Structure formats: C-alpha cells, structure tokens
Amino acid sequence: MSPPAGSSPPTAASAGGPDLPVEHVLVDVWQALDATGRAVLEAEPGAGKTTRVPLYLLEQDPDLRIVLLEPRRVAARAAAGRLASQLGEEVGRTVGLTTRDDRRGSAATRLEVVTDGVVLRRLQRDPSLSWVDVLIFDEFHERSLEADLSLAFALDAGAALRPDLRVLVMSATIEGPRVARLLGDVPLITTAGRAFPVDVEHRPAPVGFRGLAPAVSDAVGALLPDGDVLVFVPGAAEIRAVTRHLADVDLPQRAVILPLHGSLSGADQDAALRSAPAGHRKVVVATDVAESSLTIDGIRGVVDAGLSREPRFDPATGMTGLVTVPASRASAAQRAGRAGRLAPGRCIRLWPEREHAARDAHPRPAILTDDLTGAALEVAAWGATIGELALLDPPPDAAWNRAASTLVELGAVDAGRVTTQGRELNRLPTHPRLGHLLLRGREEGIAQLACEIAALLADRDLFVTDRDHPSADLAARVRVLRGGRPPVGVRVRRGAVGRARKDVARLARHLEALDAGGSRAARSVPDPDPELAGRLVAQAWPDRIASRRAGQRGRFLLAGGRGATLLDGDVLAAADHLAVATVDRGDREARIHLAAAIDLDDLREVAADRIHVEDEVVWRDGDVVAERRERLGALVLSAQPIDGDTAATRYDALLQGIREEGFDLLGWNDAAVDLRARVAFLRHHRGEEWPAWDDGSLLDRLDQIVGPFLLRARRRADLAQVSMETVLRAQLTHAQLVELDHLAPTHLAVPSGSRVRLDYGAGEAPVLAVRVQEMFGRTTTPTVLDGSVPVLLHLLSPARRPVQVTDDLAGFWERAYPQVRAELRGRYPKHAWPDDPRHAQPLRGTRRR
Template sequence: MNTLPINKVIPELKDILAASTAAVLIAEPGAGKTTGVPPALLDEPWLSGQKILMLEPRRLAARSAASYMARLYGEPVGQTVGYRMRMDTKVSRHTRIEVVTEGVLTRMLQQDPSLEGVGLLIFDEFHERSLHADLGLALALEAQSVLREELRILVMSATLDGERVSALLGGVPVVNCPGRIYPVETIYAPAAALPVEKAAAGAVQRALVEQPGDILVFLPGEREIRRTESELRHSSLASGVVITPLYGQLPQAEQDAAVAAAVPGRRKVVLATSIAETSLTIEGVRTVIDTGLRRTQVFSPRTGMPSLTTVPVSRASADQRQGRAGRTAPGVCYRLWSREEHGRLPENTAPEILEADLAQLALELALWGVPEPSALPWLDAPPAAPYAQATALLRQLGALDAGGAITPHGRSMAALGAHPRIAHMLLRAAALGAAPLACRLAALLQERDLFKGPAAADSDITLRVEALLRFERSADAGGAEAAALRAVVRESRNYLAQLKAAPEGPTGSSGCGLLLSFAYPDRIGQKRGEGAFLLSGGRGAALQPGQPLARSAYIVAAAVDDRATQGRILLAAELAEEELLKHHADRLAEQPEVYWDAGSGSVKKRRRTLLGVLVLKETTHEQPTPEETETLLLSVLASQGLELLPWDKQSQQLRQRMSFMHAWQADWPDVSDEALGASLEAWLKPYIHGMRSLRDLSRVPLPRALEGLLDWKQRQALDQEAPTHITVPSGTRVAVDYSNPLAPALAVRLQEMFGQLDTPRIGGGKVPIVLHLLSPARRPVQVTADLGSFWRSTYFEVKKDLKGRYPKHYWPDDPLQADPTSRVRPRK
C-alpha cells in the first residue's frame, strides 16, 4: 500500500481537511484513491468518534472496495469497514468506514439531514455524474451549510473538471494525484459492418493469439454479452479459456467470480458492461477490447417516456476503459473503431441529470422540502422541461399536491426507494391484496425480457408472468431464459420484503393490466385501429401486427419505443373497462363540449367522460345555449374563413366601397379578411343570435352588419365619396367596380362618354376612376384614367378600327361635341 501514488498527496489532503470542510481530489486511474484515502484519514483528530461515509456508484465496486479495505485491517467486512446497499448490508457498531451505494446515501440524508455521527462524506468516482451522485452532493452541501458546518465533504474523481467542482464547493483547494498505469498500446481495429457480438468475438480470438494474460471486453449491455458469449462458445477456443459475464444484474457470486484472478493455467475472458470501467481491478487482465458502445436511458420530453438507447462512448470513457489493461502490467487495448472515428467522439459523457427521467429526483426534492431545484446548489441544474413533466407525473400519481408539496402517499412512495411509478403501483397493489403479483411485475419491468426470438415479439406481459409462475412452481424455464427468471424471482422477493407482504403461493396473471395502470396512468391505451392505440397522455402507439392484444378495447403500455412518429408497444397488458372506471374514478373528468358537426354543418353539444385525452363515454342529448352557439359559430368562421357567410352582390360591393375609403383614409374601419376575422364578436355577433347552422348563416344581413362598423357621418360620406353608381353622359347609371380599392373602375361603352372632357372622380374629387372603354359588343378597347388625353390622341386610332368593325354605329370626328348615346346612333 505504501507504493500507491495516492500516499504522496495524503499529507496535503490531511492539511486541507484539517483547515477547511471540503476538498476536491483528482486522482488518475491506478492511484489507489478509493481504497487508500478512507483508511489514511480515519485517525485524523477532526474525525474522532465519527465515521467516514463513502458513496460508491456501483454495487460491485462498493463490495469490492469494502472487502479490500477490510483485508488491510485483517478483519472481515462489517467490522471497521463495512458496506450498505439495498437488500445487502454488512455493518456493525464498530464500523467506521461505511461504503454505500447511491440510493442508500439519499435515504440516509432524507432520514437524518445532519448525518449525525458522520465526520467525512466522500463522493467517489464523481466523474460518472450519476443522477443520485449529483442529488446527494446537492443535499449534502445544503445540510452542511444549514445543519452541520463541521461536516467534511470530499469529492474524488479520475477525470473531471476539478475547478468547476471546487467552485460549487465554495472555491476549495483541488489536489491532483498522478496514477499508476503501465503503458498500454492502442490498436484501432474497425469492425466494418459486423454485428457487435461478432466483432467482439473476432477480436477476442485475435487477442488470445496475439496477447498474453486475461481479456476484458466492454459491451453495451447484457444482451450483447450473452450473444458474444454464444459466439465464442460456438467457435474453436483453445482449452483452458474461461468466459465470465459481468453486469449489474448478475448474482453476486457470479460477479465475484468474474473479478477474481483466473485459476493458474487458465485464461479468462470477462465480458462486461460499463460496470468494469472504474473502481475495479480485475486481476490478470492485460488486454482490453472496447466496442465503443454503452447503453443509457435517455428521457424524451416530447413524449414523457424514457428510451433505452445504445450510444458511442465519450473519449474520456474510452480512456478509462483503456486504462483497465494497464493496472498491473503493460497491456494492449483493441478499439473496434478507427482513429478518425475516435476524434469524432464526444469529449465527455453527458451527466445523467441532463438526459434521465427526473421523476425520482423530483420526488426526493419534494421530500427534502424544496419547491424548485434552484433552491439547491448543482453542478448542472435539472433541465426545466423534463423536470416539469416529472412533477406533473408525481401529481398524477398522488405524490404531490396541487401546490407541489409532498403528500403522505408521496412519503410512502419515497420510502420504498423504487421509481415513483413502481412505488405507486406497489402501494396500490398492497391495499388491494395484490402485492405478490405487483412485485413480480415490478421485477419483470426492471429485468431484461424473459423471452428471446419469436416469443419476444408478443408484447403481452401476462405471458411473462405465467412463465415466471411456472418457474416458481417447478423450476421449468420453458422457453424463457433461466438466468433472467432467477433474477426476477430474486428481485420480486426483495420488493415483497420491503412491503412486508406475505409471499403467498403462485396465483394467476389476472389483474396485470389494472396494476400496470397504477404505474402508467399516462399510458392507458384506447383502441383506435388495427393494433393502434391512443394513450391517455396523448401519444399514439401500436402493437406489432398479429398480436392477440390488438383486439383489446383498452390496454396499458408498460414499455414503448418512442423513436418513431408513432411509438411501438414493447410490453403491455389488457385492461378491463369496468376496472378502469372503478379504480381510476378520481381521475375521470366530465366535460361538456359544444362542437361543430361538419357532417350536418351545425352546432351540437355533447358530454364526455375523459381520462386524459381518452374519451370513455359520450352523450349528445343536450342542446347548446344561444350564447354557446354564438361563440362556436364565431370560432368556426374564424378558423374556416368568412366565405361561409352569404356574400351576395350587394354586400360584396359595400365591403369593397368601405375598403376603398379605408385605403384613402386610414381612420375608416379595415374590412379585410384578417381584420374582420379578428373582430367577429364586435361586428357580427349581434346578427347571429339564435343561429345554429350553415343554413342559418345564409340569413345573416351582411350589409347591415358591415354598416354597423360606420358612424353616422361615415355612412353619409360613403354614399357621397364612394357611390355605388355613376351617371355617364348618355344618362345611364353604371356601377363602380371597387374590387381594387386603390383603382376603382367603370366599365362603359365608349359612345356613352361622348361629350365629357374630364375623367370622373370620386373620394371627394381626389380619386380618378379608371375607365374601361368598351366597344358596342362590350369588349374592352381602351383603359385610361385620363379621358381628355384619350380624346385628343388615342380616340382617332381606336375610331378607325371600330368604324371598320361597326360601320352602322355613330363615330363622330369630334367626340367632345357629339351627343352621347347608348344606341347605335343618337336620336335626332
């Protein structure tokens, strides 16, 4: 132990913690910080009579670190050094170094915010930036500032921006310690387009030939581990090669076997997830094979659903993995990607708090008593949109009241330590005497699918429950995976122990849908097509074709892949309508709705029973009030357009005349589509009272409604300045065309204008009318706004043409002295 690099900085760390209450330690891999720092600080005067609490993110790392430190004291775990994790604790009254996992630290802080008896709180491997680590540090910093000023906090990390953490802790000193890593050669070995399990298996076979010692393979998840294991077992491996999986849900004994040194004469190939990335030294490993992938849950604020996604690792994570090959001797790291691809990897892994489902975080903050995350210090604050969705879910589950304060039910949920959805389901099930089934469901939801191959395509979770019950009765795995079944049985018993419920004998799978509806009230689905469902939260989702569940009127979708426009339902159960109405009565809303029936073109009224966006019942016997009808008619007109109104020739011309006046005098009302549509209530509402349909709208007196926009003076001015007709020299009254308000026009036969020198004007004599001079057949021959100029010049050219085509008509040489006529020739 004396050769560990960490020992060189221990004196500096002691001095800092003796003089202040916080410090940051950046120690490279291999420095020995996890097992070297706690024993070195245990006898400091400021720790007299108190213990060290060290947060270790992963269960396997926590057990391993506690076991190693206990051996340093020559004691079994549980004496001076112990650990505490969910359903597995080894501590005693003599324990002074206690290694805890993340959920446990949160519970300890919630139960005793002052952490009495704890002198030093250590956050190990903080660079992993798990949600619980960020939460634990935020709670601890507030507890330190309010309740325990003397509590020491030490943040330890292998790769992290130490200055950011230092600033969060109040500008405390940062201690840097080099690691002890032997040289590691990096070999870039791109795997082309091979599936990850085939690429990993091929790299293992290559490394067994090229390199000595044991091999550690990093894979994204258990599924890939099992597939790679199968590939290797079906290949021609040399005798003496042992394959050992290593992932979080593996039984403890199998995890310990994977970490232990290989039996002499054998070579070990450890197939691991990111669990082996930090805090563990696997004896004998000289080669690392990195697929460059990790599995993570990414929360979608768009749908309110988390999605388990496989993504590339960051460069920092790749370096951590590479370092596993150089812990005890020089090694080699095969990276199954190219050097160019490496340069495109993100520099660091995104903190979980920025991507995860925040429901559990929001529940913990409510239990702590803070109304908003901003009340606590964060390295990265929870994003607003996912946090708002989390609190909305908690209100839906009854964990928060309308003001955001935690309810007694919410306290009971938090005490279970499970995800709020699962906790709510377990508590509701216990009250109904269905705790054993709920515990089985909770375990199934958190374990990998029991089925593989074609059987896994059926989304009905009751099939999994029945397979589990069969396994519990007879140890018959049937078509399910025995390892997954054992893990589910173990986890369901843990839940039963937490609930203190009797583990009654195996029963049927009846009731799965109801219990899941407690966990997923926002994913109750109503059938809306073949295999398609509308979820109560507003999202659409569908089953794969051909599934019996597709015939169900209602389902509960427990797992949904939301990456497509319509989500794909992965796990679900049928929900009986009577159970839905009975057990979710408090969430049902009675909503009267006045609506536009496009088929009949009329306003109708219905009363709906709603669950979220789902319409469970609907009646249409009520009649809307006149006020409701008026409001909806105006809404329909605003959305569908004013063309629904009876725009006859008179009302159209009136509107055009008013547009003309507005164009030339801004104080006149604007009667454009936009303006009229925005002010329907002001000008139209008085004239639609009692109307309910399109047929009724045909009776709207539009001229009166439009004139209602004008005051008395404007009405007088309208007739004077924008007349409907103008009397031309022949005596004919011709209608003025106001379709272009900037250029009113008059279409009149040329002969009827003989004798008039000037262009007619309107708008108080300011606006010349554009004359469309017509032939005797009423075809346009000239358009002009200057009649005098036309007579002086253009008329004589036009006259030649017209005289040739209409020889019987009157075409005088001097049009200004001629008699105007509407006939072939003027009367004598």
C-alpha cells in the first residue's frame, strides 16, 4: 500500500487544515493499515475523521480505490459534499456518491461515499471485492444491520479471497477494544475531538406529547441569544409539533425554523445544514440523524428531549413496533457535543439529572432489536451460517429462528440453503417480504401494482390522517400515486408522493434486470386495478390475513392468532377480509395501519397451500358443535354442519366441555354428593388407600373415570343423565364399598328409633342434625370410623331450629340442658321436657307432660 513513485495526489483545501485533532494520528492510521491491513480509529466528535482520513489515504496513494460507508443517506450526501469541496471539486469527480436514489461518479472517482446497504449489495455480487482497496466504516457506533453484516462479510471475504484488502473502522463512541478484538487484535488508534466546553443544564421532563413543544420552546428561547440552536426530538411527529409551536411564539431573535430528518428531500436537508440568512438565527429541529455524522454550521446551543424512537421486533408475533425510549448516555454526550464545535456552548436536557446515570451506556444495536429476516437472507445468500461470521453481537436466538422460518415460508431457503427464488429476493433492494410481493406481482402480470405497493410500504405514509378521517386503505394510496384524489378529510404528503413515484420506477428497473431483458415484467397490464392489492399483500404476509369478527365493525382476527383493530370510521372497518401490511403490536390488540381488502375467492386462490379443510367436533359456546371447517391459521373461512360424526369424535368434545365448565354438567344427586364427601372423610383419616375425588383429581383422570359413561352421549343435555353416584361407585371395589358403609355410614340410629342422615361435607367430623327429644336416654356421643371419630351433634328444637352444637352429649346434658330446657318449655309447652334427660323416654313427636 506504499505510494508509487512520482504520484501526484489530489490536495485537500485548507478547510481540513492541521488544527483538526485527527491530523496528529493520520500517520498512525496509514502505518497500521499498511502493516496489518486493519485498524480501528476511535475519534471524539469534532476530530475531523470523516473530513480528513479518506483524503489523507488518497494523498498517500492516489491509485487507491476507497469506499467510505456512511450509515444514512443524509450523512453520505453531506460527507461527499464536504470531501469534494476540500478538493475544490463537485461531487462526481474524485469523490463520488452512491445511495439508493443518488448516483454521482466518473472514471476519475477514487473515493466513493456510499450507504452501507450499497456495500452489502456489492459484496453479494462480487465477493472478491475487486471494486475496492480500502473499506472505511464511518460512524460504526450506529450499528445498523447492514454495517454489521458488511463488516462481517468483508472480513470473511478478505481472509479467503483478498488478503490485501484494507479495513478501517471509525467511530466516536464505540467500544474500541471490542472492535479491535473482532478484527483480530488490530491497532486501536484514539484521538480527542475538537470541542469547547459545553455547559449542561437539566430541566424537568415535559409531561406527554403535548408538553414537549412548550418545553422545547422555552429552552430554545434561553439559548437563542448565544447563537443557532439544534433541537433533538424522537420523530417526525414531534418535529412537526415543535416547529409549529416555535413559529407561533415570540423568540428573542429572528430565527428560521428548519426540520431535519431522513425522509426530507435532499434540498430540504441541505437547507438545515447551511448557515442561517444574514440577520437571522437558525433553529434546526432534528431526529438522531444529526447526532454525529452531520456538520451543521453555526450551532451554539442544543436542546435535547432525551428520547429516541427505535424499532422493537417481537419474535412471538412477528410484529415490529416503533417504541420511544430514553436516549443512551453516549447519544446524550454526542448531542451535547454539537454545541461545542465552534465555541463554548450550552445544552439543555429535558430530563432530571438524577435519571441520567440509569440510562443505557450505548444505543442498542439493530441486530438485537430489529426484524432479522433480511439479515438471515443475506447470510444464506453469502453461503455461511450466522455462527461462522465475525459479529460484535450475535443475534437473539428467538428472532433469528423466526427470521429463518419466514424465509422458508417465502420459499427463499430450503434445507438451510438459499433457493433460486431466494437469490432473486436478495438481488431486490427491499425487505424479503416486499421482494416476494414484487415477484408474485411479476408472475401474475401486475408488476406495476406490485412496484407501487412496495414503494408505498418502504417509505413514509402518503396520507396524513386523524381519528375523524382514518384511512388504512392501500388501494386508495395507489390511486393517489397515479394522480387520483385522496379520501375526504385526508391530507397528502406531496414530497412522499414524489419519492414513491421514483421508487416505483427504480423497482421496475430491478425487476426487469432480474428478467434479463424484462420478458416477464413486460407482461404487466397498464394501471392494474388497485383493488388487487390485497392479493399481493396476502402473499407477502400470509400470517397477517385477517377476518372480521362476527358482528363487530373494525375488529379483526389475524391468521397468526392475534386480534387487530381499525377505527370505526375507516372504509376497511366493514370488510370481511383484509390483507394487512403494516401493523403494530398495540396493547391488548394490534393496530392496523396499512391494509387492503381481499375477497374470499382471491384469498382462497393465493393462500391455497395454507388452507386446510377438516371435520371438527368440538365443545363451543356451551355444547358440542360438529362442523366441516375451512381454516387458514387461526381463521375460519367457512363452516358447515356435518351429520356423519361418530360417538368417538364427540367423546373428546364432551370431555373438553367438562374440563371447561366443570362437573356441574353431570348428574349429581344427594347420594352422589354424600358418596364423594364420605370417601373424602375416609381419605382424610385413613390416607391414600381411599381415592382423591376433588375436582382437580377427577379432571386429571377424567377420561378414565367419567369417559366410559359418555359413550352414548352426544350433546350437553346427555351429560346431565350421567349419574355421578354410579360413576363414583364404579371406582371402588366391592370390599371398599362394604368398608365404606361400615366406617362412614350414611345414617345413624338414634334413641327414638329414627335413622338420621349424616352430613360428611360440613367439616372434619360428620354432622348429625337431630331433635333434642330424640336423644333422650342417650348419655354418650355417637361415633363413626369404628368409634374413633365422634359426630358433631346439631341439636334442634321441635321445629328443627338450632339449639346447640356439641360433640360432648354427656357434657351438654349436665351443663347446658337446664338452661335449654327452660327456654324450650316456654316456647313449646305442649312437649315433655324432663328434668333428667339421660333416663327419659326418647320422643319422636309431641307427648303431653
């Protein structure tokens, strides 16, 4: 890599002069790459690494082909512009630029600035890396999936095919030693940034979304006298709210209010980066796109809402939701540092200082949080397993397994190997599901519609809706994309329409390239019916095909089993079936954002391999239901009663009914209740030689205990005819039945000659409820269990009202009876109440004294 003799490298302009801190380590970087081929440069914000390092390498050897990876399009555009300006050139000569929608280069280009997705595509097309000598990964701390995979593939290919490839990883906040180890214990070069002191002030956190804009406005007003202000908020909705509020308040200086986020046009992004007009301050309201990889002129103050919006993928549901989380400490430091690039600055953080230490040290890398389907396809197309690649963090098993199963579902991978369709999907610059949608549209002759839907789903929504004017309909968006009118009350983002139309053309070109001349793509009819959108979406997301719940507008069940909702006012809320493209997890049910209606015939056609027809005999809605059901996952597309079912098929349904609703479905009489209680009494006193008949134990052996008595039952009403006394007696041997009657009899004879029923279900001892007079002449308490357990006497009045409860009859006669006698003589004067009941004649009825 030593420079050739007589070379005349391009010379950087003085904008990147020797006052930049990175200048002091440029020689170290060159020597490390020359000696080992790999290095890590950890440079604090303001060090000038993006501005100087690539050009310095080119100065040492102008024949080098250098590719500089930036994590975002806006950062790539800005970096290319700065690098070219230092050479006194326009982008497209020595310094080129390649992003999804911007390509500028020439035969003279030696330094190309690209997004990491571009490098991933090139690596897959040419693993020998014949197109590059030095790969520089800038702002690696952002840890996109594409950057992680590009680095892993580059290291893999370098080891096998290109030992001369040079790899430099640069960042401000990464854990340098970890990255250096990943690259093979390579040199770690560090440098400070060019930063002035920043005074950090913490304020109370604003309350909710509505409180954010006023809190930001107050902070901007405090900082604006010092210079331009950069505001960090989590997303585009917050940017709109803050810019509107700032436009309506009196600021201490005249100021232009400018948004900055990745969905803006290049011109709008450039406006935010330029200096403010003369006589004005500038307030840039940005997402985290402005944290580290952009230079924004004039910033002296930063307002940090302390929030980031990040995707979170749920492998259990296959859904991704954007969540708002506290920004990491590293991000907060990057944001604050923006105020100290030019002079001492100030940063106002909208969260209490005591909460700062509890934040994550670094942002979570995408490989730990995102949908990994695209990454899994890249790895399969590369011909490796995930465990064979050099990754800073391995993916979570659940998310990776979900991604792998999705690829099998899409026909992209078979037996662990990428298929022909998988390779086609990998060549398309979209998520594999959108690629699948494009391929299906090509096969069905509606490629134009497929490109339109893919473009709509890959970028910001065209529509601005509200609760009074909701619209999730993809077909309506296709009509607007073709020049039609939006639904009533819906506002259209014209910038998003323009971008989507460009993407439609770009995707169409990619499809034509797959077809080696466009033979199949050319079959697309012009302007296919937008109502066919549901067919394509259903094939890309078969687990999100939805059916409306019976009688419920706007409430659906997804084929994957989760509930989902639409606002009542949405035109799709009354559709019987939907193909859902965009949905978030919601709280109790998912929320549908973008979908298309699909009729049942189309659904059956496109999902034919997933639909199963089965005869189903189940317990539902309180009875046995026998139906022939057409199923798609959790959905029932149709159901017809069937008559040919057998007793065996109803058997399981009846057992399930008992499990769901309990044993009250069966025939319980007093004898059955008593039998269960008597056996429970014996089990309590004699142990496990007697069976357990509580509900849980009976349910555990339901098929053995109750099953044999259900063979002729067909429906709920038949269960009441099953005698539980018979069922339970069948569980006891003859010897146990005899012993049961001896140890725990159903009745006891009392002195009056009556046989009185015992109640074994009232407690540990059975209860004998008997009139006092019938116990005259008895001096001891009756017992059961061979005399070992006295019964609990409930002594009653002649009218069978409670008088006394005792398990000591002798004690009752001696101590309590005299008072009881006095009370009963007053209430029942016609009855005999002897002085000495122990020797009196027992009475069943009334006998005069």
